[in-house]
Amino acid sequence: MATCTYTVPDKSASGDNFYGAVICNQAYVDYFWNTYGFSGNKAYWDDGWGWDDACNTSKPLARAFNGCYALTYSARDYQNDSYSSAILNWGRRYVRETIDDLRCFCGDGTAIARSKGSGLIEVYLGFFYTKDVPGRAETLIHESRHQGGKPHDANFPTGSTFGGGKSGADSSWNYEGAWMYGALYLWWYYAAGARTTSALRERARQRGNVVIDNAFATHPGFSI
Numbered sequence: 181m182a183t184c185t186y187t188v189p190d191k192s193a194s195g196d197n198f199y200g201a202v203i204c205n206q207a208y209v210d211y212f213w214n215t216y217g218f219s220g221n222k223a224y225w226d227d228g229w230g231w232d233d234a235c236n237t238s239k240p241l242a243r244a245f246n247g248c249y250a251l252t253y254s255a256r257d258y259q260n261d262s263y264s265s266a267i268l269n270w271g272r273r274y275v276r277e278t279i280d281d282l283r284c285f286c287g288d289g290t291a292i293a294r295s296k297g298s299g300l301i302e303v304y305l306g307f308f309y310t311k312d313v314p315g316r317a318e319t320l321i322h323e324s325r326h327q328g329g330k331p332h333d334a335n336f337p338t339g340s341t342f343g344g345g346k347s348g349a350d351s352s353w354n355y356e357g358a359w360m361y362g363a364l365y366l367w368w369y370y371a372a373g374a375r376t377t378s379a380l381r382e383r384a385r386q387r388g389n390v391v392i393d394n395a396f397a398t399h400p401g402f403s404i
């Protein structure tokens with residue numbers, strides 16, 4: 181961590197104040213730690229990353245926990261995580277069943293996170309300090325979809341904010357890739373999210389539309 185430099189953006193806008201008031205609870209901390217791949221990876225999450233300061237939403241670990249809370253509890257009936265329900269319900273189950281190890285690194289600024297195979301997801305500074313709280317849940321779902329066997333299969337369209345012409349896009353919505361999973365999650369969070377705020381739901385809608393407009397070689401043809 182000593183080699184990382186970062187600034188903490190407005191924690192009200194990102195949702196870190198809202199969620200941070202909730203996650204500072206040993207039961208949640210234990211659940212997230214043991215469920216989403218932190219367990220066994222203390223060596224990555226200590227030494228400045230927040231392991232000894234798990235309620236401090238300026239530090240990476242608490243900000244990851246905020247994303248885990250949104251992922252886990254944003255469906256009104258969150259205890260139903262059947263795959264025949266909405267992704268707002270089963271997103272948490274998909275991530276739980278997919279990620280074995282979640283490790284943090286400074287990164288080089290070129291990616292928010294990467295799926296490394298064998299259940300290993302790496303998250304970088306942008307995950308904590310660029311993405312807002314629902315956006316972190318989106319990232320966990322996105323990377324889990326890669327672990328689930330769906331790589332990106334196309335180049336970003338001309339003018340894409342993610343880099344027109346570069347690889348990393350999905351060919352279409354119907355490909356049901358990582359971008360689709362993430363956008364679909366944000367759509368549901370916007371439309372039906374519980375235990376959140378109207379401002380965060382609106383941010384999820386906006387982010388979902390950024391994904392829809394920029395991450396598919398063939399535009400899905402709709403917006404949220």
Ligand SMILES: [Zn+2]
Pocket residue numbers: 322326332358
């Ligand atoms: Zn991806």
